[in-house]
Amino acid sequence: MDDAVRFGVVGLGTQGTLYARLVSQGRAPALRLAAVCGSNPASRATDRHSALAAELGVPLFTDYTALLExxxxxxxxxxxPHYEHPAFAIEALRRGVHTLLEKPAGVYTLQVERMLAAGAEHPDATLAMMFNQxxxxxxxxxxxxxxxxxxxxxxxxxxxxxxxxRPDAYYASSPWRATWGGEGGGVLVNQAPHQLDLWQWLCGAPERVFARAQFGFRRDIPVEDEVNAVVDFGHGATGHFMTGTNDLVGTDRLELLFDRGKVLVEGSSRITTWLLNDDERTIARTMSPEDAAKAPSGALDLSTFWSSDSRDYASRWGEQHAAVLQNFGEHVLDGTPLLASGLDGLAQVKLANAMHLSAWTGRDVDLAHLDATQYLAELNSRIAAEGRYPTRE
Incomplete structure (x- = not known):
């Protein structure tokens, strides 16, 4: 470990294969690919996994415990798959194996909290999140x-x-997809975790949330495919989060309003900022009656009160993932601060759970006092109604 951390990839779907290739290509030099772990021997994907391991020159494990030991x-x-993340992480942490989790950290808060408790019992083992954004x-x-x-x-x-x-064929591609028992939810669990994490990273954790969700709104699925949520960040700050999988054109638009400026992010690649000459309240309070009279009609040039700037960002595919992999390796080697920890994973899951629970019950949810037991009971009732998967503990 003096030069690089010996690194294993567990799960060889799209993301696992990407990470194995990035490390093998030297794009995260703090890590050295040492093994991969794929499906059990009866899986139809075993031949593909064997070919990948041979290509990368590392052993293939089909038993996770055997890899860890x-x-x-x-x-x-x-x-x-999502439900397995906490249990797999716990097995690694108990053996002193540093762990990086693909999003989400889990499906429900109780299982993520158990994972964090296991991490606290083994503080020498790192627990990090792949929040590549x-x-x-x-x-x-x-x-x-x-x-x-x-x-x-x-x-x-x-x-x-x-x-x-997402088209119908996407949801039909696997029997577990877009189910409560197999995937744990819809857009809040599968597609939106990165934004739920970034939103809190930039704005702070919300204190309360009220959500309305559509379940099987435009697709024949039992889980949410459209969500609108209003949050209270505290200190007078509020927010709105809207997501869904039914907009063929699609929008990615983040607005942040501050008392001294405004930020607009479009497509996660272009940012425009407006920096006010003074606090907005000061500008409003000190404006002359003559200028104030012009403001409603648009006769007053408000742009004199700010300076603005725009910038475009380019990102090569896999570059952000490689950066998180490298950060994880550097943390293991020399204690470099993590980009995202297990606690950040809990915050993301808790916010998604709160949105679900609010939509199910029709009431506000207090994030600090989220009833994790009630959430699991509500989730299990939906798993039982599907009749395809066992309920969770």
């Missing part, structure tokens, strides 16, 4: 600007993220 790896990334230079630059106080205090935020349209 082989002595071949110091760390793993887990890219298995935190490595997007646009968002990392924006985070630094917000934290510096450049824009002042947050007043409102709105994120419309509908740029992941």
């Amino acid at each position: 082989s002595g071949e790896v110091d760390a793993v990334v887990i890219t298995t 935190r490595a997007n230079p646009l968002y990392s630059d924006l985070k630094r600007a917000i934290d510096s106080g450049l824009f002042g205090e947050l007043r409102h935020s709105s994120w419309i993220i509908t740029s992941w349209w």
